[in-house]
Amino acid sequence: MTHNPYIYITLALLATLLFLYTLVKQKDSKLIFLYFIMAGHTFMFEYVIFTLLDSYVYYPQILQNPFYDSIIGAIVSNGFVIPMVSVSIAAFYVSWKNRFLTAFYIMAIEVLFLSLGIYEHNWYRTVYTGFGVLGAFLIADFWHSTLRGTPGRTARFFSLFIAAYTFKASAQFFASGVFNKFIYTAGWFDNPYRDSIAYATPSAIFCSLILAYTFTYYRKWPALLLSLIFLCLTDYLQYYFGFIQLLEWPLWVYLLLNPATMAFIWLLDKFFFEHHQYKKFALF
Structure with a gap:
């Protein structure tokens, strides 16, 4: 070495x-x-x-x-x-x-x-x-x-979104790049590994936006469950059309990345935002 x-x-x-x-x-x-x-x-x-x-x-x-x-x-x-x-x-x-x-x-x-x-x-x-x-x-x-300070709901949304993106993007890279469990195929770049990372980021952003928005504005279990089902269905469609190629994981294990990200957002929201009295008319 x-x-x-x-x-x-x-x-x-x-x-x-x-x-x-x-x-x-x-x-x-x-x-x-x-x-x-x-x-x-x-x-x-x-x-x-x-x-x-x-x-x-x-x-x-x-x-x-x-x-x-x-x-x-x-x-x-x-x-x-x-x-x-x-x-x-x-x-x-x-x-x-x-x-x-x-x-x-x-x-x-x-x-x-x-x-x-x-x-x-x-x-x-x-x-x-x-x-x-x-x-x-x-x-x-x-x-x-x-x-x-005392943040507004917009600040809560963006902070949860960016933090969730950090978690989801990191989990995707270590599962795909380090442990070789799956690969993304968007067809954007000739290098398949660069192509995989290029597709992974928008995928992580999309998931994080949906979950952060739901936690911020519709923090009820029915809405959270619907958002989770929607994300899993979206991932299934990506798998069906070939954008996700599973190498070692079965599909249900890959889908666990969504509830894992939801659990991460839930922990952040619970410990840092749950007891706040938000400013009604403030953006941040």
Whole structure:
């Protein structure tokens, strides 16, 4: 084994330690919710520039499949480093001077990865990372303030949606890319693995939108059951028409991703929103 996996794993562990330190010092459980929201934002951004526009390539050398291996590298960056650092920045109300310094450090890590040959640009440039990180800090500030206040129902909907997307997209990737249980076939790209990931994201977004909307505006068991049946029927139709190809799982196991996502939203809603008195006329 090369040194590549150890470098990526070390970076993920350092980001996790920073996040855990933030939780211990701030004693605010809403920071966990904020993490899922920030990870969802970075995953959506990564979907556009990495999956669709082929911006760069990671080389963690953890998985044998080159495209899925590159996604593991993207997860380290966009599932650990950027969202966890952003949560800490917002939680500690870090000054803009130190925010620019943090963005510079992250850019320096990227340059180091380039020099080590464990990461490669296609059309992307390191300066874009600096702007992206500063933008993530602003988004984290907004959601941190929203979650700590008295949110409106629109804020509840979008926060549940983005967090649920993080869960569903992650579950899809690990089941498909890491454990090879199924693959999506949209026919959008020649590379079947890139094609699978390109289709997986809209699929996760659709599921998360339906469930978040139902939980926010129709939080009754009949409505939740109907939404779950609708999602399972939609997945069955995708399977029937060949957009989902099951490799090791039977169909009923694949369909369990929907109730699993619903259970995740239910937990978030119960612990972070259930006892709120919402602003009737406020968007956020």
